[in-house]
């Protein structure tokens with residue numbers, strides 16, 4: 001095999017203190033305004049967006065593309081906090097490609113990984129530092145930070161997976177997580193179509 005420059009091994013460094021990749025190709029921010037449809041308390045969201053539109057999470061990306069393969073790393077750092085009592089979370093998505101799984105590795109913080117199929121199967125995986133979850137193909141996935149510090153996780157997936165957000169924007173997940181007297185409480189999402 002004739003190796004090209006991109007076919008050689010490559011390592012990147014994760015900074016545990018900061019909870020981010022030291023080397024990344026792209027960084028993205030998701031503010032409350034990017035998630036306005038995701039939270040239950042739409043009126044409170046509107047006010048908070050107008051006031052200071054806080055950053056809910058950031059993503060640091062690194063893509064490994066060789067002449068035969070593609071692999072991506074995404075490090076997500078979700079801030080602690082609630083809006084209308086509902087914990088900060090990622091938007092959540094399905095993969096466009098129906099045969100694409102993913103690995104999530106929680107490296108900092110506490111929370112839940114919510115998973116759901118289009119047929120309505122639902123799972124909530126409890127996360128503490130060190131939990132590694134396999135997300136099978138066809139399961140939508142969202143992470144919720146229920147702690148009082150940032151929740152950081154590393155995602156490993158193929159770029160070919162693609163992201164589909166529309167169904168989650170429309171239907172949300174079966175359950176939401178609210179803070180009640182310092183505890184995480186699950187409630188049924190009553191805004192489903």
Ligand code: PAN
Pocket residue numbers: 030059074075076090091092093102141142155157161163
């Ligand atoms: C992750 C997510 C990342 C942000 O890299 O894209 O955590 O979450 P949302 O994409 O739901 O906003 C991943 O699952 N990639 O496939």
Ligand code: ZN
Pocket residue numbers: 093094095102141157
């Ligand atoms: Zn994904």
